[in-house]
Amino acid sequence: MTFTFEVTILGGSGGPIENDCQSFLIRPYGSDVVDSICVDAGTGLGSLYNLVAQIGTSDEAKVNDYYNQNVTTRKVFNDVNVAYTNGFSSSLKKVLSEKYQNLNHWETTILLYNGIRDYYITHPHLDHIAGLIINSPLAYEISFGTSKNVYGLTSTKEALTDHIFNDTIWPSLNKLKYPKINLNALKQCRTHDIANFPWTTTPFKVNHGCGACNGEPNHSTIYCIRHNRTSEAIVVCGDLENKASIDTLDSYLQTFTNWLTNNILAENFKGILIECSSQTVPDGTPLFGHLSPPHLISLLKLLLKKYNDIDQTISELNVIVTHVKYTCGNEDPRLTVLSELRNLAKFNNLHNLNFSYASQGTTYYL
Amino acid sequence: MTFTFEVTILGGSGGPIENDCQSFLIRPYGSDVVDSICVDAGTGLGSLYNLVAQIGTSDEAKVNDYYNQNVTTRKVFNDVNVAYTNGFSSSLKKVLSEKYQNLNHWETTILLYNGIRDYYITHPHLDHIAGLIINSPLAYEISFGTSKNVYGLTSTKEALTDHIFNDTIWPSLNKLKYPKINLNALKQCRTHDIANFPWTTTPFKVNHGCGACNGEPNHSTIYCIRHNRTSEAIVVCGDLENKASIDTLDSYLQTFTNWLTNNILAENFKGILIECSSQTVPDGTPLFGHLSPPHLISLLKLLLKKYNDIDQTISELNVIVTHVKYTCGNEDPRLTVLSELRNLAKFNNLHNLNFSYASQGTTYYL
Numbered sequence: 001m002t003f004t005f006e007v008t009i010l011g012g013s014g015g016p017i018e019n020d021c022q023s024f025l026i027r028p029y030g031s032d033v034v035d036s037i038c039v040d041a042g043t044g045l046g047s048l049y050n051l052v053a054q055i056g057t058s059d060e061a062k063v064n065d066y067y068n069q070n071v072t073t074r075k076v077f078n079d080v081n082v083a084y085t086n087g088f089s090s091s092l093k094k095v096l097s098e099k100y101q102n103l104n105h106w107e108t109t110i111l112l113y114n115g116i117r118d119y120y121i122t123h124p125h126l127d128h129i130a131g132l133i134i135n136s137p138l139a140y141e142i143s144f145g146t147s148k149n150v151y152g153l154t155s156t157k158e159a160l161t162d163h164i165f166n167d168t169i170w171p172s173l174n175k176l177k178y179p180k181i182n183l184n185a186l187k188q189c190r191t192h193d194i195a196n197f198p199w200t201t202t203p204f205k206v207n208h209g210c211g212a213c214n215g216e217p218n219h220s221t222i223y224c225i226r227h228n229r230t231s232e233a234i235v236v237c238g239d240l241e242n243k244a245s246i247d248t249l250d251s252y253l254q255t256f257t258n259w260l261t262n263n264i265l266a267e268n269f270k271g272i273l274i275e276c277s278s279q280t281v282p283d284g285t286p287l288f289g290h291l292s293p294p295h296l297i298s299l300l301k302l303l304l305k306k307y308n309d310i311d312q313t314i315s316e317l318n319v320i321v322t323h324v325k326y327t328c329g330n331e332d333p334r335l336t337v338l339s340e341l342r343n344l345a346k347f348n349n350l351h352n353l354n355f356s357y358a359s360q361g362t363t364y365y366l
Numbered sequence: 367m368t369f370t371f372e373v374t375i376l377g378g379s380g381g382p383i384e385n386d387c388q389s390f391l392i393r394p395y396g397s398d399v400v401d402s403i404c405v406d407a408g409t410g411l412g413s414l415y416n417l418v419a420q421i422g423t424s425d426e427a428k429v430n431d432y433y434n435q436n437v438t439t440r441k442v443f444n445d446v447n448v449a450y451t452n453g454f455s456s457s458l459k460k461v462l463s464e465k466y467q468n469l470n471h472w473e474t475t476i477l478l479y480n481g482i483r484d485y486y487i488t489h490p491h492l493d494h495i496a497g498l499i500i501n502s503p504l505a506y507e508i509s510f511g512t513s514k515n516v517y518g519l520t521s522t523k524e525a526l527t528d529h530i531f532n533d534t535i536w537p538s539l540n541k542l543k544y545p546k547i548n549l550n551a552l553k554q555c556r557t558h559d560i561a562n563f564p565w566t567t568t569p570f571k572v573n574h575g576c577g578a579c580n581g582e583p584n585h586s587t588i589y590c591i592r593h594n595r596t597s598e599a600i601v602v603c604g605d606l607e608n609k610a611s612i613d614t615l616d617s618y619l620q621t622f623t624n625w626l627t628n629n630i631l632a633e634n635f636k637g638i639l640i641e642c643s644s645q646t647v648p649d650g651t652p653l654f655g656h657l658s659p660p661h662l663i664s665l666l667k668l669l670l671k672k673y674n675d676i677d678q679t680i681s682e683l684n685v686i687v688t689h690v691k692y693t694c695g696n697e698d699p700r701l702t703v704l705s706e707l708r709n710l711a712k713f714n715n716l717h718n719l720n721f722s723y724a725s726q727g728t729t730y731y732l
Contacts, residue, residue, distance in 0.1 A: 018500040019385040019412035046385035049432065066415065068470035104434035110694055126536050130496045134384040134408075142694050163529040167577025167584070170492050171654075175579040211533025213541040218533070288537075328476055328508050 003029040003365040004232040004270055005225070006089040007320070008051070011043035012358035013334075014127055014239065014277050014290075014323035019043055020064070020360050021127040022323055024236060024273065025116070026225065028197055029365060030091045034100075034115035035196050039223055039236045039273075041119050044131030045138065049109040051087050051361055055096070060086040063359045067332040074362050076335065079354035082318050083365040092363075113138060114145050117196050121152040122238020123208060123220035124159035133170050139180040140173065147180040151192070153203060153221055157185040189259060198228040202263075204256040206240040209289020218289055222256055226264065233264045234366050235272040239323060241289045246298045257303050266312035271366040273358060274299075275323035279336045290323070293340040301348060314352055318366060322358045334359065369395040369731040370598040370636055371591070372455040373686070374417070377409035378724035379700075380493055380605065380643050380656075380689035385409055386430070386726050387493040388689055390602060390639065391482070392591065394563055395731060396457045400466075400481035401562050405589055405602045405639075407485050410497030411504065415475040417453050417727055421462070426452040429725045433698040440728050442701065445720035448684050449731040458729075479504060480511050483562050487518040488604020489574060489586035490525035499536050505546040506539065513546040517558070519571060519587055523551040555625060564594040568629075570622040572606040575655020584655055588622055592630065599630045600732050601638040605689060607655045612664045623669050632678035637732040639724060640665075641689035645702045656689070659706040667714060680718055684732060688724045700725065 010023035021042025027035065038044075054060045061073050078084055087093070096108060103111060119132055132150065139145050150160065160183055165174045173181045186192055191202045201223050208220035220238035227233070243250035249257060260269070277290035291299070300319065307314055321341065324334045334357045341355045356364070376389035387408025393401065404410075420426045427439050444450050453459070462474060469477060485498055498516065505511050516526065526549055531540045539547045552558055557568045567589050574586035586604035593599070609616035615623060626635070643656035657665070666685065673680055687707065690700045700723045707721045722730070 016501045016504040017412045017415065018410055018497045021500060044384055046383045049383065049430075053430075064415075066472040066475075068472065104696070106432040106434065106692070107694075107696075109432075124535055126496065126499050126530070130492065130500065131384045133492050134387060134496065135382045137691070138382040138694075159534045163532065163535050164492070166529065167580045167582060168525045169490055169529050172577065172579035211538065213538035214533045216533060325503070326472070328473075328504075330470070330473075 001083065003083065004227050004230060005029055005234050005366045006091070006363055007234070007273065007366060008088060008363040009358045009360055010047040012322055012360050014275070014325045017326055018130070019046060021130060023047065023131055027092070032091065032095055034092065034095055034112055035117060036115050037118045037120065037194060037197070038116050039120045040122055040128040040238065041132035042127045042130055044135040045109060045113055046131070047360065048112050049105060052105045052108045052112070054087055054361070055093060060361070063361065066326060067330060069332060074359055077338065077359040077362070078356040079318070081316065081354045082356045084356070085363050087361055087363065089363045089365070110138065110142065114142070117146060117148065118194060119148065119150045120201060120223050121150060121156050122223070123218070124152070124156050124164070125239070128238065129160070129164070133164055136173055136181050145180060147182060149182050149184055149195070151184045151186050153188060153205060153219070154185040155219055156221070157183050189255065194225070199225055200228060201225045202259065204252065204259065206238070206252045206256065207243045207250060207289065208239045209241060224260060224264065230268070231265065232268045232270050234270050235260070237272070237274040239275055239277070239290060241287060241291060242295055242299055246295060249299065249302055253299065257306050260303070261306045261310055266307045266314045269314060269317065271318035271320060271364070273320040273322050276321045276337050276341065277323050277325050279333055280340050293337060293344055297341065297344040297348060297350070300353060301350060304350070316352050316354065318354050318356065318364070320356050320358050320364060324357065367449065369449065370593050370596060371395055371600050371732045372457070372729055373600070373639065373732060374454060374729040375724045375726055376413040378688055378726050380641070380691045383692055384496070385412060387496060389413065389497055393458070398457065398461055400458065400461055400478055401483060402481050403484045403486065403560060403563070404482050405486045406488055406494040406604065407498030408493045408496055410501040411475060411479055412497070413726065414478050415471060418471045418474045418478070420453055420727070421459060426727070429727065432692060433696060435698060440725055443704065443725040443728070444722040445684070447682065447720045448722045450722070451729050453727055453729065455729045455731070476504065476508065480508070483512065483514065484560060485514065485516045486567060486589050487516060487522050488589070489584070490518070490522050490530070491605070494604065495526070495530070499530055502539055502547050511546060513548060515548050515550055515561070517550045517552050519554060519569060519585070520551040521585055522587070523549050555621065560591070565591055566594060567591045568625065570618065570625065572604070572618045572622065573609045573616060573655065574605045575607060590626060590630065596634070597631065598634045598636050600636050601626070601640070603638070603640040605641055605643070605656060607653060607657060608661055608665055612661060615665065615668055619665065623672050626669070627672045627676055632673045632680045635680060635683065637684035637686060637730070639686045639688050642687045642703050642707065643689050643691050645699055646706050659703060659710055663707065663710040663714060663716070666719060667716060670716070682718050682720065684720050684722065684730070686722050686724050686730060690723065
């Protein structure tokens, strides 16, 4: 098995716990520098610091056990076939211990923060941006800090401009004379070069429910990140729903799956990080713009079928489930969702899907 | 020494670390129920969970040592004369162990979250509200959850309505048919009854810099919380600056100090939580709407003088410093600020001020 990407889960959930909100640090597999990109930024420096402080300790293997079920290791969250490690990747730990061995934890954290050159935001809900915003003054303080580009579809850029960096919720840091935080709009389906890495990303608009009061449709983004030379790719999803029936994809998801099957060979599709916010609920129960296990299974099934229709077969796909919402009760909804997905996949004869849950502090090799 | 209030620091700083942002849980001293109020809510459930999980462990005594100076206990942050404990207060731990001993950590966290009936927000900057917002869906999920009131000056309420609960940054949960999150405007200097406790609070508008781009003045709030029967009071400040010279208070701070000295006897003034975001910088260096040690010392000196002018003497005052911003470098700015304040107080013969720093996870008895 060869790998192309390393994905470290800085935060994996969709709340309501504020310090485990969706944020994925992505870097080239085996890289010998600290540079990375971030898809979403619900958490940031705080999570980075915790991971730095845990390097080499037994805490690296532990996952917060909110539900008191003696779930103290990552193993229960991961498929036996997925390649992962506790905490940062081996290559990143190697870089830190060899090139930056004299730094203390906080200096190392700042180094990693500086290494995040680009943020790709799926949508402007606070659980996907809070870390980026609250961390941002550090980018202005440090003399060796490079500027950061924040990317999102136009609606995301507009929301950040109008409602966040507006001198009311946060200083308009993006409008200073020498901004270190630059907001940029991406076009739906338009491939964009990722700076510093030989990668591109292509954003796809998806549905994400409607406003609770105004009823206006909310949108979010799926990013496909592709290595230029090998054409190997991963898919990273924001919050999403399928607005069509369970057996059909809505037009946004059709656009995405058409593009994917036309552009990424089945054998190059290295994995998908995709939300499944809630456990299975009776049909018709509102999901507030999210997926539950039956919907996710159906979506994956339709995607696999689309590959089959063009005579390609996905022999094995790592599905990293994200954004489960912590709920009341005694059972860990992350494990419930995982178990339901595995059972549904079995029932549907989808034996080529490896389901894991993106627990905070895991690094996946994809 | 008798106590009236218990103040638990859920988050003490002004960022840029997103999981230690200002949030203070306040309850009556020795209370045998879990009810509380929160002043600011930069953090919430995540901090509550960590404190619950640490009860009875050695982690209770530890403070995150970002700067690697072997600062592993709270002692270095606290004046020898201030009464404090590690983690939650003794009375809260007693309630949890006696009345709720069968709950797991997450259930206990939810219990405490439900116990927060009212939030008093000093201003709508994200480091003061992120926890409140991201936690809010939990209030809608649970059948035993009571509704929550969020209070702030009109500008705070408007900012939360226009820019946060607007279906773009967050669902308009406050506008649902049966809202569990209610936004309320308070009037400057107008005393307001705190529900569930025999307390009132009086909010005072203060200056907090100007918009980075629009140049418009930002404002924040100081809350004075007073016990109805004993008239004992604490003061809890949001971000603030003194727009006048270092030897004079601006009109907002004059209004506040006049009210305080006219309404709270020196002997009943139990403590003040007040920001000192940055260490001392050369005169004229922009502080972006915050205080540094010389400014805080001057403000306290003018306050003490005002009490003296009406023939009252503050024999001893607990000053709990908050909102220090973590900066680059090798020295912990929390300790630097504390040390500078103590030296300046000594130099100014202010021997009746006990300076502590509000490190995350400390409970003060005031």
